[in-house]
Amino acid sequence: MEATLTFYGAAGTVTGSKTLFEYAGKKVLIDCGLFQGLKNLRLQNWADFPIKASAIDAVILTHAHLDHCGYLPKLVREGFSGPIHCTPPTADLTKIILEDSAKIQEEEADRANRYGYTSHAEAKPLYTVDNVKQTLPLLVRHEFSEWVLLDNEIKFQMHNAGHILGSALVELKFGEQTIVFTGDLGTYHPLLLNPPKHLKRADYIETESTYGDRLHPEREAIEELKEAVLKADSKNGVLIIPTFAVERAQEIIYLLTLLKYQDLIPEIPVFLDSPMGANATEVFLNHPGWHTLGEKRCKEMCHNIIIVKDIQQSKSILNSNSPKIVLAGSGMVSGGRVLHYLANHISNPETTVLLAGFQAEGTRGRQLQEGVHEIKFFGQWHSVKAEIIQTAGLSAHADQNDIMKWLGQFDKTTKKVFINHGEPMASHSLKLKIKDVLNLESQVVESGTTYSLE
Ligand SMILES: [Zn+2]
Incomplete structure (x- = not known):
């Protein structure tokens, strides 16, 4: 046969x-x-x-x-x-x-x-x-x-x-x-x-x-993330991380938790404003045997972030300029809530944007990675004054x-x-x-x- x-x-x-x-x-x-x-x-x-x-x-x-x-x-x-x-x-x-x-x-x-x-x-x-x-x-x-x-x-x-x-x-x-x-x-x-x-x-x-x-570069993701957080902190600005909902969001939350426990970054509130990211994090919690975090660390990790519940909460975070770290979809800036954060903050030189993954051709993430001076969304051009950083260590x-x-x-x-x-x-x-x-x-x-x- x-x-x-x-x-x-x-x-x-x-x-x-x-x-x-x-x-x-x-x-x-x-x-x-x-x-x-x-x-x-x-x-x-x-x-x-x-x-x-x-x-x-x-x-x-x-x-x-x-x-x-x-x-x-x-x-x-x-x-x-x-x-x-x-x-x-x-x-x-x-x-x-x-x-x-x-x-x-x-x-x-x-x-x-x-x-x-x-x-x-x-x-x-x-x-x-x-x-x-x-x-x-x-x-x-x-x-x-x-x-x-x-x-x-x-x-x-x-x-x-x-x-x-x-x-x-x-x-x-x-x-x-x-x-x-x-x-x-x-x-x-x-x-x-x-x-x-x-x-x-x-x-x-x-x-x-x-x-x-x-070959993947030798750089450690945790180092890259630490640098981005410290940079944002030194400017007293907002750190925006466009995030893929499954795995990448949880990886970043995990790394931020490690950095916090080791006192390597200051106390800055971390928001996960991605309904899909929040649901995927729930799946991690429900399957503790399927990852290396274990149940206890997985729960701890979730205590260190604020999961944004609704549009109202999202709006109030959006409109404030206080220092914070925001993880929001989509990962390549092609849509999702991250656009609202960028609309408010990308023209501010105190803002830092961390691109935490592969940015495909034709996406806004790729444009930012390539250093465009302005970017269009919601029918408007926004000048890019924020500092754009790309991680290489996560794949x-x-x-x-x-x-x-x-x-x-x-x-x-x-x-x-x-x-x-x-x-x-x-x-x-x-x-x-x-x-x-x-x-x-x-x-x-x-x-x-x-x-x-x-
Ligand atoms: Zn895959």
Whole structure:
């Protein structure tokens, strides 16, 4: 019996992860993500799924990032009704992320219809909150190292990937063979998680390659954060940190708590003004066994921040100039409450803005990173007088050394490594490295192409 892999996303790019595994008449989709970023990619979300959604038997979800789970409600609307297997934290985070995504889709369609900037008769959301409601009951929770039978010939188990809370590597057995999918692979020094699990054997491996051609800088995130806080304090100003809601917000809260306990930063109030960030923090509290913080430290950490409850509280914080640290979404300044803070404070030289993550092309975060002197939002130009700082020390993705170290733990029986989830440069550099160092055959995958596992 032949097994095949077909890549319907994250081939030549880092978003839209969807890998179809077929064997013995079964179709299993590994991840079901949205395309994000550049417009020609985003348009692909609107095309019909290339195969009949109702013909897919099951989905295995590696983690809750939108580019891995964000297409699920559309797949369900198109007729998928099978189980979506994932870890318990992934199920909880997926709920938060999909509900937010559907809300944004509905609001955007609404705005397009109201202001008439659509070429269609009526703009429709990619999917709705109702579609998400139909999707969530399909989530099936599994612990790490629990074998899940998909039929007599196919079973899988999940292991820690060290990328975000609940993220998993998938070890799938079909007949006598094994394939391992990385999903997104974490670094060997994640702040709040354990590093990725080492597995011994795999006939095939599918690996991501986001940083396949790069190494993370040696700078420590805690040092960078300390400097930013001290800088803001010396100016008696506001420190604004545009924040990704899942993992990054919790990492920063954790680091701020450490700095405070060690008396390395002064007493400044810290506000988390991100409903999604607050919900994701709750998921950390509800799953103490899934991160390295433990229950006690996790609770302590939450006592050190003020979670903004409503718009009224948000407004009063916004309008005051007293020194404070504000974490607010979105992480790349493309929307969310952080815009209100920037509107009030970005033209003030006493303000400091800390960009705490990757800033994609075409986002306001990238513009700020590149040093623009003015920036547009809410229909107005704002002059940028605030000091802009970028952290380099926080990353949820393995760099080239991490990927090579993780691949190097397998015995040398692997027949082929499939490289996905990377820009072409990153994937091809990794391919060369895999050949040179491990002497393994590998394949940089192409979108829509089917590869056979002989
Ligand atoms: Zn991810």
